[in-house]
Amino acid sequence: MKVTRVVAGAAVAAAVLVSLNATGAPAASTASLPAVPGAVTLESATQARAGADTLRALAKRTGMKIGTAVDMSALANDATYNQHVASEFNSVTAENVMKWSEIEPTRGVLNFAPADQLVAFARANGQSVRGHTLLWHNQLPTWLTEGVASGDIDAAELRKILKQHVFDVAGHFRGKIYQWDVANEVIDDNAQLRDTIWLRELGPGYIADVFRWAHQADPKAKLYINDYNVEGLNAKADAYYALVKQLKADRVPIHGFGMQGHLGVQYGFDGRALQNVQRFEALGLETSFTEVDVRMIMPTDNTKLQAQANGYSILLRACLLAKRCTSFTVWGFTDKYSWVPGVFTGEGAANLLDENYGQKPAYQAVSQTLALAG
Numbered sequence: 001m002k003v004t005r006v007v008a009g010a011a012v013a014a015a016v017l018v019s020l021n022a023t024g025a026p027a028a029s030t031a032s033l034p035a036v037p038g039a040v041t042l043e044s045a046t047q048a049r050a051g052a053d054t055l056r057a058l059a060k061r062t063g064m065k066i067g068t069a070v071d072m073s074a075l076a077n078d079a080t081y082n083q084h085v086a087s088e089f090n091s092v093t094a095e096n097v098m099k100w101s102e103i104e105p106t107r108g109v110l111n112f113a114p115a116d117q118l119v120a121f122a123r124a125n126g127q128s129v130r131g132h133t134l135l136w137h138n139q140l141p142t143w144l145t146e147g148v149a150s151g152d153i154d155a156a157e158l159r160k161i162l163k164q165h166v167f168d169v170a171g172h173f174r175g176k177i178y179q180w181d182v183a184n185e186v187i188d189d190n191a192q193l194r195d196t197i198w199l200r201e202l203g204p205g206y207i208a209d210v211f212r213w214a215h216q217a218d219p220k221a222k223l224y225i226n227d228y229n230v231e232g233l234n235a236k237a238d239a240y241y242a243l244v245k246q247l248k249a250d251r252v253p254i255h256g257f258g259m260q261g262h263l264g265v266q267y268g269f270d271g272r273a274l275q276n277v278q279r280f281e282a283l284g285l286e287t288s289f290t291e292v293d294v295r296m297i298m299p300t301d302n303t304k305l306q307a308q309a310n311g312y313s314i315l316l317r318a319c320l321l322a323k324r325c326t327s328f329t330v331w332g333f334t335d336k337y338s339w340v341p342g343v344f345t346g347e348g349a350a351n352l353l354d355e356n357y358g359q360k361p362a363y364q365a366v367s368q369t370l371a372l373a374g
Ligand code: XIL
Pocket: 095, 096, 184, 260, 291, 339
């Protein structure tokens, strides 16, 4: 039975709701129809919820974790969203709730409740948690940015505050996070150390410091440096290569290179993602794709959707072919809740599923690539 996407979305939501048993676990389903690219059938979508051919089931055999960023309000308020997070992924990342502005909006008052909810959700669903992020220049609390701007917080105090933050947050989640994005976006688009309060006030040594502190606070977590536009061979990726090499030479506890993977079909894709991954692995690091989405200028059409599927495939294949690419995380999985339209004017449709949870060609490509790799 083929139904239109809008109808399918509503039908799937209803089907998911009725298929939940008392524990919230999906009921078993025997339905087994091949999924049709670009369209969704009630049967195939219901089957996906049941776990027979979910991304996480397919990924399990590859040894690579498949993850998604999680929007906590969608997780609480949208049963279909919640069910997909549980059934399709074996790794989760907090889209926002582990960021500094969320955890410490008032100086000295730490709110871990939403992030703890995600950790509990992951535990209940047998999922691993990526921590995101201990140090960034965005989503900082205003007391911090304003304090630095006004001179109330001087460099010495800022360093103490940063150290405390790393110990507070990495310490709170100690033992529960398998990979931490310790330092996020520290190099700019000209391949220079990014001009931030951290660089200006503390000097370039702040990067080594945060890794050392994070390692003390949570010795088992794999510690990542993470950025966008570093998925191929380019000047920014070269700058990371040099930085990581130096950090390793200085015996800084850095274990992973995270490539966010925010791509856009209008820019084309660098087919050398695997070569890039391999050079970082040769430095002794593991690697991960941490925030993959492939946006397009709206409206969508079949050509763009096929190109999008190709973008996801290039990154996923690089990860699967590499020796130590441990996780592949998408930055949300449905166009219903995406950061893209709010940030990139006129762009959207960046995720694997459409707004009605219908499978796009990108979902099919990811699914098929995982199936072939497993
Ligand atoms: C984004 C979130 O998706 C948005 O909800 C938020 O408003 C801004 O941040 N690189 C990152 C992520 O490392 O933390 C960003 O997430 C997307 C870009």
